[in-house]
Amino acid sequence: MKILVCISHVPDTTSKINFVENNTKFDTAGVQFIIGPYDDYALARAIELKESLSATVTVLNVGLADTEPTIRKALAIGADDAIRVNADPTDSFFVAKQIAANAEGYDIILMGRESIDFNSGVVHGMVGELLGMPSVSPVMKLEIEGTVAKMAREIEGGKEYLEVNLPFVAGCQEPIAEWKIPNMRGIMSARTKPLNVVEPVAVESGVSTKTFELPPQKSGVKMIAADNVGELVTLLKNEAKVL
Amino acid sequence: MAIVVFVESAEGKIKKSSLEAVAYAHAMNDDVTAIAMGTIDSTELANIGQYGAKKVLHVADARLDQGIIKAYATALEKALAAENADILVLANSSLGTPVAARVAAHIGAGLVSNVVELPDTSNGFVVKRSIYTGKAFALAAITSQKKILAIKKNAAEAKVIGADVQPTPFDAALSDSDFTTKITKQEKATGEVLLPEAEVVVSGGRGMKGAEHWGILEDLAKELGAATGCSKPVSDIGWRPHHEHVGQTGVKVSPQLYIAVGISGAIQHLAGVNSSKCIVVINKDPEAPFFKAADYGIVGDAFEVVPKLTEAIKAAK
Numbered sequence: 001m002k003i004l005v006c007i008s009h010v011p012d013t014t015s016k017i018n019f020v021e022n023n024t025k026f027d028t029a030g031v032q033f034i035i036g037p038y039d040d041y042a043l044a045r046a047i048e049l050k051e052s053l054s055a056t057v058t059v060l061n062v063g064l065a066d067t068e069p070t071i072r073k074a075l076a077i078g079a080d081d082a083i084r085v086n087a088d089p090t091d092s093f094f095v096a097k098q099i100a101a102n103a104e105g106y107d108i109i110l111m112g113r114e115s116i117d118f119n120s121g122v123v124h125g126m127v128g129e130l131l132g133m134p135s136v137s138p139v140m141k142l143e144i145e146g147t148v149a150k151m152a153r154e155i156e157g158g159k160e161y162l163e164v165n166l167p168f169v170a171g172c173q174e175p176i177a178e179w180k181i182p183n184m185r186g187i188m189s190a191r192t193k194p195l196n197v198v199e200p201v202a203v204e205s206g207v208s209t210k211t212f213e214l215p216p217q218k219s220g221v222k223m224i225a226a227d228n229v230g231e232l233v234t235l236l237k238n239e240a241k242v243l
Numbered sequence: 244m245a246i247v248v249f250v251e252s253a254e255g256k257i258k259k260s261s262l263e264a265v266a267y268a269h270a271m272n273d274d275v276t277a278i279a280m281g282t283i284d285s286t287e288l289a290n291i292g293q294y295g296a297k298k299v300l301h302v303a304d305a306r307l308d309q310g311i312i313k314a315y316a317t318a319l320e321k322a323l324a325a326e327n328a329d330i331l332v333l334a335n336s337s338l339g340t341p342v343a344a345r346v347a348a349h350i351g352a353g354l355v356s357n358v359v360e361l362p363d364t365s366n367g368f369v370v371k372r373s374i375y376t377g378k379a380f381a382l383a384a385i386t387s388q389k390k391i392l393a394i395k396k397n398a399a400e401a402k403v404i405g406a407d408v409q410p411t412p413f414d415a416a417l418s419d420s421d422f423t424t425k426i427t428k429q430e431k432a433t434g435e436v437l438l439p440e441a442e443v444v445v446s447g448g449r450g451m452k453g454a455e456h457w458g459i460l461e462d463l464a465k466e467l468g469a470a471t472g473c474s475k476p477v478s479d480i481g482w483r484p485h486h487e488h489v490g491q492t493g494v495k496v497s498p499q500l501y502i503a504v505g506i507s508g509a510i511q512h513l514a515g516v517n518s519s520k521c522i523v524v525i526n527k528d529p530e531a532p533f534f535k536a537a538d539y540g541i542v543g544d545a546f547e548v549v550p551k552l553t554e555a556i557k558a559a560k
């Protein structure tokens with residue numbers, strides 16, 4: 001059994017977002033990069049399945065050389081080997097094509113439900129379509145029984161339980177597994193695990209990002225005394241006009 | 244050139260976010276065809292016309308009452324072809340967005356999700372989308388002939404501008420290969436206001452001290468016709484169900500009014516609420532970071548302030 005986990009390399013959730021070069025580039029100064037939090041759930045579940053199914057886990061990232069520390073972290077958490085597609089991940093379809101080009105022979109392809117930089121929530125669906133496999137997202141429970149995957153998917157206001165045959169693609173979220181923290185042994189062994197760098201396939205993409213913007217600043221909070229909630233109701237009605 | 248809009252329903256009713264998608268498409272071009280799938284009330288279907296659809300297609304296949312992504316994608320592709328449409332518009336959702344992804348990859352359409360405004364067509368086709376979980380926006384150009392836009396809540400206002408349209412049955416000729424995903428069971432809260440769709444959200448954090456104290460938030464929510472939400476630790480401990488968890492790793496909400504009670508305002512929580520129109524924070528700690536992101540704040544004990552607020556809203560009606 002072979003499992004592929006696709007991880008994005010994204011700014012830590014506490015990062016302040018800024019842009020440089022006339023708002024055409026993300027400002028990486030002082031930013032810590034992490035494995036996408038949803039991708040980290042996918043990876044954690046893959047490592048659990050690796051033990052119960054005696055499977056191998058490969059992590060894949062589409063990114064330039066600066067993503068390697070993030071990939072090594074995934075290896076330290078327990079993945080067996082890694083693939084880095086050497087390209088700037090500028091667009092979801094571009095990323096999906098690169099993943100599809102390297103996904104030959106995997107039985108289970110796990111991703112996060114969305115990346116936290118682009119928040120597109122589409123790469124898993126695109127990869128499913130490109131490979132002719134079912135795609136399911138957002139998956140909060142995943143069990144493998146023989147050649148069948150049993151999953152629970154979050155729907156608005158509840159859950160849906162479903163089954164698909166292997167191979168399939170899933171976009172994961174909590175509580176599919178708990179995030180795993182690498183231990184010392186993991187970190188040591190990650191240094192020598194194979195990290196294969198492959199060149200991207202050519203893709204004609206229909207979407208390109210031009211510039212970035214920051215949202216307008218909030219004008220500041222208006223404080224109301226705890227014994228005067230009536231005033232809050234008046235303000236919500238007449239000033240904010242939301243009641 | 245026609246635009247096709249994928250309209251989602253819940254419990255037989257058209258979702259408000261989908262009506263916003265119809266209004267969005269209509270603002271681009273008045274040749275709008277809406278398509279809905281599964282079991283839906285016929286008056287609900289006809290109503291779509293009032294929001295700007297010239298034509299309403301209905302795939303009356305009960306298998307589509309469940310979220311089979313592939314089957315929805317196939318039906319949409321057939322509708323695009325039948326209507327000779329180059330543009331598909333739909334509301335971002337846990338179903339709609341993955342469906343759009345499959346369609347885009349199959350027909351080679353340029354897809355942008357989390358779109359917050361109408362496209363700028365003065366020089367090409369440029370859309371504004373929310374990125375970094377609401378912390379920034381990107382302007383993206385779509386250069387392909389076929390385009391798909393998954394729009395975020397409030398990107399357009401759903402308002403009545405036209406008349407009912409008689410729905411037309413649409414045969415999507417779905418085959419078994421579209422149903423390789425087998426849904427075995429659905430668990431769904433009925434009659435509740437759905438969190439991603441809600442205009443008002445009342446949300447509680449660890450400051451609520453326990454599941455047994457949620458009654459006061461539910462009373463307030465009921466008075467406001469609001470959905471209830473919570474912070475991540477609250478759903479992690481199991482005080483509230485997971486689908487109520489708001490934030491970076493949970494539901495992103497964009498209501499008119501978000502009331503946060505006993506939530507500190509960690510950056511990951513704020514990421515899920517920063518596109519709310521108005522934020523009210525109730526917290527006993529005047530230093531709670533949430534106040535910096537709020538429009539109105541009350542420093543006080545939730546157990547005293549919330550019941551008083553509920554009463555004041557009742558009185559103001």
Ligand SMILES: Cc1cc2nc3c(=O)[nH]c(=O)nc-3n(C[C@H](O)[C@H](O)[C@H](O)COP(=O)(O)OP(=O)(O)OC[C@H]3O[C@@H](n4cnc5c(N)ncnc54)[C@H](O)[C@@H]3O)c2cc1C
Nearest residue numbers: 448449450474475490491492505506507511512527528545
């Ligand atoms: C990668 C990552 C992703 C995350 N994603 C999310 C997410 O999606 N959503 C999310 O919410 N969190 C998320 N978190 C967790 C986040 O960092 C915070 O830990 C969490 O939001 C805190 O929840 P809280 O405000 O309920 O609890 P606390 O931080 O413990 O705050 C409780 C608040 O209640 C107040 N309080 C106490 N008693 C009362 C009272 N009687 N009356 C009024 N106020 C009172 C306190 O003053 C305090 O401000 C994430 C963390 C990480 C690392």
Ligand SMILES: Nc1ncnc2c1ncn2[C@@H]1O[C@H](COP(=O)(O)O)[C@@H](O)[C@H]1O
Nearest residue numbers: 006062089111112114115120121122123
């Ligand atoms: N550059 C990347 N390399 C590998 N996987 C990625 C990359 N970007 C996104 N993914 C995967 O695709 C999922 C959905 O991403 P998105 O469609 O961008 O929201 C993420 O959670 C990752 O698992």
